[in-house]
Amino acid sequence: xxxxxxxxPQTVRTWYRIHKWSSLICTAFLLxxxxxxxxxxFSEQLEAILExxxxxxxxxxxxxxxxxxxxxxxxxxRFPSLHPYNVYWDDDEPRVFVNMSPSDRPKDGDxxxxxxxxxxxxxxxxxxxxxxxxxxxxxxxxxxxxGLPGELIMGAMALxxxxxxxxxxxVYGPFMRNLRFGTYRANGKPRTRWFDLHNLLGIVTLTWAxxxxxxxxxxxxxxxxxxxxRAQVMPAILAPYQGKPQPTHFxxxxxxxxxxxxxxxxxxxxxxxxxxxxxxSPQHYLVWTAGRTPLTSRLMTPVLVDVxxxxxxxxxxxxxxxxxxxxxxxxxxxxxxxLPLRILWALFDIALIVVLSSGVYLWLVRRKAPLxxxxxxxxxADEKSVAQQIEVAR
Amino acid sequence: MSTTxxxxxxxxxxxxxxxxxxxxxxxxxxxxxxxxxxxxxxxxIPIAVLAICISRGKQVRGAMTR
Numbered sequence: 001x002x003x004x005x006x007x008x009p010q011t012v013r014t015w016y017r018i019h020k021w022s023s024l025i026c027t028a029f030l031l032x033x034x035x036x037x038x039x040x041x042f043s044e045q046l047e048a049i050l051e052x053x054x055x056x057x058x059x060x061x062x063x064x065x066x067x068x069x070x071x072x073x074x075x076x077x078r079f080p081s082l083h084p085y086n087v088y089w090d091d092d093e094p095r096v097f098v099n100m101s102p103s104d105r106p107k108d109g110d111x112x113x114x115x116x117x118x119x120x121x122x123x124x125x126x127x128x129x130x131x132x133x134x135x136x137x138x139x140x141x142x143x144x145x146x147g148l149p150g151e152l153i154m155g156a157m158a159l160x161x162x163x164x165x166x167x168x169x170x171v172y173g174p175f176m177r178n179l180r181f182g183t184y185r186a187n188g189k190p191r192t193r194w195f196d197l198h199n200l201l202g203i204v205t206l207t208w209a210x211x212x213x214x215x216x217x218x219x220x221x222x223x224x225x226x227x228x229x230r231a232q233v234m235p236a237i238l239a240p241y242q243g244k245p246q247p248t249h250f251x252x253x254x255x256x257x258x259x260x261x262x263x264x265x266x267x268x269x270x271x272x273x274x275x276x277x278x279x280x281s282p283q284h285y286l287v288w289t290a291g292r293t294p295l296t297s298r299l300m301t302p303v304l305v306d307v308x309x310x311x312x313x314x315x316x317x318x319x320x321x322x323x324x325x326x327x328x329x330x331x332x333x334x335x336x337x338x339l340p341l342r343i344l345w346a347l348f349d350i351a352l353i354v355v356l357s358s359g360v361y362l363w364l365v366r367r368k369a370p371l372x373x374x375x376x377x378x379x380x381a382d383e384k385s386v387a388q389q390i391e392v393a394r
Numbered sequence: 395m396s397t398t399x400x401x402x403x404x405x406x407x408x409x410x411x412x413x414x415x416x417x418x419x420x421x422x423x424x425x426x427x428x429x430x431x432x433x434x435x436x437x438x439i440p441i442a443v444l445a446i447c448i449s450r451g452k453q454v455r456g457a458m459t460r
Contacts, residue, residue: 203408
């Protein structure tokens with residue numbers, strides 16, 4: 001029995017210090033992430049309301065699909081100064097998006113888009129560039145409008161958050177020595193109330209918060225991780241093309257899609273990236289495919305198709321660190337179990353906002369205590385000197 | 395005299411909630427339909443625990459001010 005009680009006070013103090021500092025570092029950023037994350041949990045639902053789009057025609061199951069090359073040609077005619085960037089298929093509705101870009105690394109606002117009906121091939125709309133509140137929130141949430149450095153800052157903050165959660169769980173025990181689980185003294189002093197709320201909400205939502213924090217770290221690293229993967233695989237793939245000029249004539253996108261569909265019948269094709277020296281290969285179509293089950297639909301397999309010959313060059317599964325990233329995405333967004341899961345996600349998020357703000361409150365009142373003591377001392381000293389002055393004046 | 399609880403007791407409820415939450419997070423990832431429903435139930439449990447604890451704390455307050 002004595003053994004379980006014998007955590008050394010020094011150890012507890014160390015964990016407490018780690019909890020305090022790791023929390024202080026990340027709290028402001030975490031509050032931004034939590035508040036912007038709340039509407040983002042419902043981004044699909046909000047998008048339908050805030051950013052309505054032209055609906056595709058009703059189609060019979062198994063209806064034939066229209067020619068994608070023609071869609072690309074139509075889009076090219078609309079934006080003659082740009083070049084085709086990528087083509088992707090909508091998850092929910094039979095729509096195809098064709099994106100045009102001035103460069104291989106498009107900046108915000110560079111991309112021009114055309115949306116087509118998968119079955120009829122009809123141009124549905126050319127979405128106008130206008131302010132998107134969801135886009136604004138997402139940029140703030142993921143990179144604070146600072147680009148890659150911002151992503152890395154948010155990743156470091158997410159890491160600090162995970163450390164504060166784990167150290168918080170360790171100091172929970174010593175702080176709860178005399179309290180039953182779930183204690184909430186609503187009749188106590190504000191400090192007692194917030195202390196109970198911090199402990200209760202913190203420990204109950206711990207697992208969710210650790211998962212969302214850790215997957216946040218992974219998501220923040222997606223740019224360097226994809227860069228690492230390209231650096232590992234691309235040189236070998238591009239070696240045979242050494243010295244050859246950049247292709248100017250592209251083979252058919254439809255044929256490339258057909259080639260991949262035949263080679264990987266169990267996979268669903270989600271997008272095609274045109275030759276791109278930054279995110280793909282300058283000599284290939286990069287065709288992204290995904291599985292068809294709930295889990296494998298998150299796991300992508302890239303396929304490279306020679307852009308001149310239309311031959312399949314290579315298809316290989318991604319390395320473990322990109323697999324981990326792919327699984328991290330749904331676990332961060334909460335978008336994998338229908339609307340009820342999103343609502344639960346939002347409730348956890350609100351609980352976390354309370355944990356963060358109560359943590360700040362507890363830190364402030366703790367800081368205030370010695371400050372008041374200092375103030376009392378100063379006031380006492382002041383009174384003394386006034387008394388002395390009166391004494392001297394006499 | 396204040397009673398001190400052994401750590402095993404302090405961490406028992408949080409540990410059970412952690413297992414339930416972890417199951418809830420994974421279930422919807424592994425399948426649809428029933429798997430989703432089980433995930434909703436599992437993740438609703440910690441939220442319900444919070445609601446119960448907080449409302450119980452508030453009831454105690456009401457009883458004292460009455």
